[in-house]
Amino acid sequence: MRSWLAVLLIVLGFCSTAEAAERRVALLIGNQDYPASVGRLVNTHADVSRMAEALNVVGFEVSSALDADDDAMETALQDFEARISSLTEAGDQVIAFFYYSGHGASMSVDGETQNFLIPAKEDIPNAGALERKGMKVNSLLRGFSLTDAHAFFVLLDACRDEMSTGFTKSANKGATRVEQRRGMWVAYATSPGATTPDDGLFSTIVAEEILKPGKLAEYSLLDAVKKIAVQRSFSGQPIMAPGLLPDGICFAGCRKSEEEVVWEGALKHGTFEGFKFYLDLYSNGRFAIQARDRLSRLTSLREEQDWTRLSALNSVGGFMLYIEQYPSGSYVAEARAKIVDLQETKPAMVSAANPDRWRPWNQIEDDVWYSANSLDLYQSVLKEVSFEYLQEAADGGDPRAARLVGWAFMDSSSERQTDYPMAFRYLTQACDEHEPGGCVNLGNLYYDGRGVTEDRSKTFEYYEIACRMGNFIGCGNLGLAYFYGWGVEPDVKTAGQYFVQACDGGYLRACADLDSVYHRNASWVDINYLNEKLELSCEAGDVGSCVNVGNHYRDGMGGQRNDQRAVELYKLGCTDEKTNGCTNLAYMYQTGRGVEPDLEEAFRIYLMACENNNWGACYSVSNYYQTGTGVERNERKAREIIDFSCDGLDDETCVSAADSLWHSSRQFTLKQAATEILQDLCKRDVTSACGHLKNHGTPI
DSSP states (O other): OHHHHHHHHHHHHHHHHHHHHEEEEEEEEEOOOOOTTTOOOSSHHHHHHHHHHHHHHTTOEEEEEESOOHHHHHHHHHHHHHHHHHHHHTTOEEEEEEEEESOEEEEEETTEEEEEEOOTTOOOOSHHHHHHHSEEHHHHHHHHHTTOOSEEEEEEEOOBTTOOOOOOTTEEESBOOOOOBTTEEEEESSOBTOOBOSSSHHHHHHHHHHTOTTSOHHHHHHHHHHHHHHTSOGGGOOEEEEOOOOTTOOTTOSSOOHHHHHHHHHHHHOOHHHHHHHHHHOTTSTTHHHHHHHHHHHHHHHHHHHHHHHHTTOSHHHHHHHHHHOTTOTTHHHHHHHHHHHHHTOOOOOOTTOTTSOOGGGGSOHHHHTTSOHHHHHHHHHTTSOHHHHHHHHHTTOHHHHHHHHHHHHOGGGOSOOOHHHHHHHHHHHHHTTOHHHHHHHHHHHHHTSSSOOOHHHHHHHHHHHHHTTOHHHHHHHHHHHHHTSSSOOOHHHHHHHHHHHHHTTOHHHHHHHHHHHHHOTTTSOHHHHHHHHHHHHHTTOHHHHHHHHHHHHHTGGGOOOHHHHHHHHHHTOSSSOTHHHHHHHHHHHHTSSSOOOHHHHHHHHHHHHHTTOHHHHHHHHHHHHHTSSSOOOHHHHHHHHOOOOTTOOHHHHHHHHHHHHHHOOOHHHHHHHHHHHHHHHHTTOHHHHHHHHHHTOOO
């Protein structure tokens, strides 16, 4: 236990330990009260106020001096250095910050160019006065380096272009380049020998960058310098002398905000789901414009996939669905031409009794009809005819029409009012007329008792009939019946044979189901065959197959451990619909398997899965918020997220969420919570909940 705890403290508690001993101190000087020989300034006090506000927010103890003459500047600096030294002697780790806003100049002293900060109220008519009264920057930095501060940031917002002196050629407005010093980050607001306007731009941008969380301090300042440079002339560019800083110093904390974590994750993976997820959470967020632009570009990739799927139907409705989804798509012209070709053979729509009436559902090839998504088939048909027309055809004896009408009455995704008795009537008609899709859906009705008395033996019977008719979905479901014992004695090997038949026939879900057989009876299934089939199914878009074969590579099943390939597959399997791929991917980032360890990325992925009702992922998100892992610590959110409840959810959504929690969680308490929810729903006659309890082997 001790070694495990030590690792946990290193991973989760290191930053807390460092922060407890860290002290942040800052000195800000703003001089604007200069005599005419130097040139009065107007914005330096505002610069100091702006910087003080930002530094206070990120935990600095700030001291300020305004319009300090040479004695006041010297006193302020001595007090500042003494404060730093007292803290370091007490064992604190000090982060020091010095900011100067005012006039500056450079000139040659004994053959060496020196930079000077000019005190307020001092008359500097010539180079001699500058050398006597000005503060040498090299001496300043040397004094800072003797304080033993852990890191020192020095920002010199000088010189101002209003300065007017009678200096000789050896004196120049502006400053020369500063030597790099280890542990010290130095920046000038302008290039050597140049001037910069008294406009507050430098302090404004630096203050903004300081407040941004999740960035190392040197990157915050580097980004500030870049933004300033864009708005300055070529001769007035800011310069830096960035000495090597210790690791892990961030002004506003190294933990990014939740929005930044989500956005950076979306950028990292570049997927449609990632950018959509960001916009779902932050429709008006900081990166919303970029997210919409990326989403627009990725839409073209989805268009290719939808075109492949819908054009395979070779129906007017399928092509019309494509045009509706992509009115300016790449294949619109081709889709319209296909519609014209198909309509040339289309007879007039007359009564159902006319055998020559137009039946677009009968134009779809058998191999597509038996394996296509029912929703795609239904929607494509309704692009050409009305539901009433389809129902009239079913009433006239058309078995395919009866299958679609029956499915529409049993499935809410058809957007029709659910009517199980009507579904049973039409599906029975379809099955009796040798339409296997009708038999499959009849088996589904009997499985969970929708409109009929639950009868798993009839479920088995109808799946068997559909499979014998050549319907591969029926064969896949028959495999499930043998696997779980629905109306038949469980027989894992027979289940595997039907899964193979369905998988080889193009029913992708069966390929993923075959994986269950492998885990139950590994000696029977050839792992190489299984991985090959799962890879093919994954490529074809079945995300469950992506996740399953990823698990094989992750766990080294069959001697083929490949963490990098597992990560690639989990990325393909991480969608809104299949969040197990997301949780597995998050685990890989959390543990550093196949990728560099990245707790922020792990948090982002767990959060995405949680937002899509994966309650096991929600448990991980809660832990991350509780410990401050990968995100800013937030105990309130930690409590809110793990407080699983079905309040506000309809029964079926609650069933789905509870079942997801049961399957995804390794925590007994969470499994028990999911079981209790399902049991409560089952007692209220929500039959799908009862079915899940049976599958879990839990008493109802």
